[in-house]
Amino acid sequence: MTDTPAPPALWPAPHADGTVHATVTVPGSKSVTNRALVLAALAAEPGWVRRPLRSRDSQLMADALRAMGVGIEETASSSSGDAAGGEAWRIIPAALHGPASVDVGNAGTVMRFLPPVATLASGDIRFDGDPRSYERPLGQVINALRGLGARIDDGGRGALPMTVHGGGALEGGPIELDASNSSQFVSALLLSAPRFNQGVEVRHTGATLPSMPHIRMTVEMLRAAGAQVDTPEAGGEKNVWRVSPGALLGRDLVVEPDLSNAQPFLAAALITGGTVTIPDWPRRTTQPGDELRRIFTEMGGSCEVTDAGLVFTGSGKIHGIDVDLGEVGELTPGIAAVAALADSPSTLRGVAHLRLHETDRLAALTAEINGLGGDVTETADGLHIRPRPLHGGVFRTYDDHRMATAGAVIGLAVEGVQIENVATTAKTLPDFPRMWTDMLAGAGA
Numbered sequence: 001m002t003d004t005p006a007p008p009a010l011w012p013a014p015h016a017d018g019t020v021h022a023t024v025t026v027p028g029s030k031s032v033t034n035r036a037l038v039l040a041a042l043a044a045e046p047g048w049v050r051r052p053l054r055s056r057d058s059q060l061m062a063d064a065l066r067a068m069g070v071g072i073e074e075t076a077s078s079s080s081g082d083a084a085g086g087e088a089w090r091i092i093p094a095a096l097h098g099p100a101s102v103d104v105g106n107a108g109t110v111m112r113f114l115p116p117v118a119t120l121a122s123g124d125i126r127f128d129g130d131p132r133s134y135e136r137p138l139g140q141v142i143n144a145l146r147g148l149g150a151r152i153d154d155g156g157r158g159a160l161p162m163t164v165h166g167g168g169a170l171e172g173g174p175i176e177l178d179a180s181n182s183s184q185f186v187s188a189l190l191l192s193a194p195r196f197n198q199g200v201e202v203r204h205t206g207a208t209l210p211s212m213p214h215i216r217m218t219v220e221m222l223r224a225a226g227a228q229v230d231t232p233e234a235g236g237e238k239n240v241w242r243v244s245p246g247a248l249l250g251r252d253l254v255v256e257p258d259l260s261n262a263q264p265f266l267a268a269a270l271i272t273g274g275t276v277t278i279p280d281w282p283r284r285t286t287q288p289g290d291e292l293r294r295i296f297t298e299m300g301g302s303c304e305v306t307d308a309g310l311v312f313t314g315s316g317k318i319h320g321i322d323v324d325l326g327e328v329g330e331l332t333p334g335i336a337a338v339a340a341l342a343d344s345p346s347t348l349r350g351v352a353h354l355r356l357h358e359t360d361r362l363a364a365l366t367a368e369i370n371g372l373g374g375d376v377t378e379t380a381d382g383l384h385i386r387p388r389p390l391h392g393g394v395f396r397t398y399d400d401h402r403m404a405t406a407g408a409v410i411g412l413a414v415e416g417v418q419i420e421n422v423a424t425t426a427k428t429l430p431d432f433p434r435m436w437t438d439m440l441a442g443a444g445a
């Protein structure tokens with residue numbers, strides 16, 4: 001007799017009976033935390049990462065760096081004298097070494113940012129991950145690293161699993177790659193480049209480049225750690241980034257709240273005509289989630305950054321939108337969910353690369369919204385969404401945290417939505433179900 005796997009848990013998405021009024025404290029940014037960990041690990045001296053995101057993606061990053069020899073001590077703020085409050089991680093760089101195994105899970109940041117780090121280690125670093133990680137593109141990073149002097153055995157697949165035969169150093173220099181499938185290819189090469197003998201010159205050759213704010217985040221964090229970076233925006237050549245070789249400083253960095261993870265809570269205010277406050281919303285940031293202020297205002301809300309944080313208020317009306325989301329692709333599932341509830345159609349453009357994210361997000365959103373009675377069609381680079389009355393049913397998540405939160409947003413307005421495997425939110429927001437019910441209780445989170 002063989003064991004039958006248990007059916008996936010179904011989470012009844014809470015329905016909002018009235019307007020939502022809540023203050024929701026959102027944990028740290030995944031993108032900032034995982035960059036901070038890499039830069040601190042490559043620094044010439046110890047550093048602090050305060051208020052880090054504690055989730056599957058950041059734990060995978062920390063575990064991988066530890067496996068290569070980096071010291072990461074997780075302390076409570078009381079013992080670290082942290083004026084910012086909250087948890088703090090002390091990062092103690094060390095000579096990187098193998099043999100080591102890295103589990104990338106389904107984290108784009110881990111699977112792209114760490115192979116360049118592994119080239120600096122002495123010894124073999126084996127990379128493996130979830131089945132989906134085998135399908136997510138990595139060949140551009142592998143080929144670029146080979147061009148810069150690395151030895152990598154990927155069995156000719158141009159994808160995971162693979163072994164980086166670290167030589168203890170990498171020559172570096174000029175390299176061309178096509179990052180039209182993911183900005184993370186560019187970020188990956190830039191982040192480790194101060195430690196390459198010649199630094200790096202990355203030239204993007206593709207026709208499009210998604211998620212520019214995330215590349216700006218990489219550049220700003222490198223500069224804050226003392227690296228010299230030349231960018232197209234600072235008068236350099238278009239699509240060319242240069243990082244000079246040099247020692248990185250150990251920083252004391254406080255991680256901003258994850259503004260993309262604030263999205264479902266802001267959507268709750270928009271949909272119910274309520275008010276949600278997100279404390280510590282940064283007045284200036286490279287996070288793409290900051291665009292939600294503009295996008296959700298165009299869709300019917302209004303907002304203000306105050307000393308209490310971002311105060312977002314819905315009007316009770318939800319409008320459709322025609323928008324290019326190429327720079328802020330990770331916001332697409334949450335925007336699609338709101339658009340399915342709007343009073344007019346929406347067109348979401350510029351996000352063909354979402355087919356290569358945690359799942360094929362364009363197919364997944366189309367299938368799941370239509371499964372509840374919606375009318376969504378895929379285009380070459382996005383979605384057309386024509387709102388229709390929706391009904392309850394199972395909303396599948398395909399191991400994608402943002403599918404789970406998108407389904408929860410629809411569940412606020414539609415009775416009887418059940419989210420399959422809500423636990424997949426652990427990728428970046430492990431406490432999501434509790435935060436969601438606390439928000440609905442008006443108790444804050």
Ligand SMILES: O=C(O)C1=C[C@@H](OP(=O)(O)O)[C@@H](O)[C@H](O)C1
Pocket residue numbers: 030031032108109181182183184187210211214215329330353
């Ligand atoms: O560098 C980063 O931290 C990220 C870059 C983006 O990736 P893509 O450019 O592949 O969309 C984004 O979608 C992802 O969630 C995080």
Ligand SMILES: C=C(OP(=O)(O)O)C(=O)O
Pocket residue numbers: 106107108109330357358402428
């Ligand atoms: C695309 C995303 O993640 P990853 O870092 O795995 O690419 C995301 O969080 O929306």
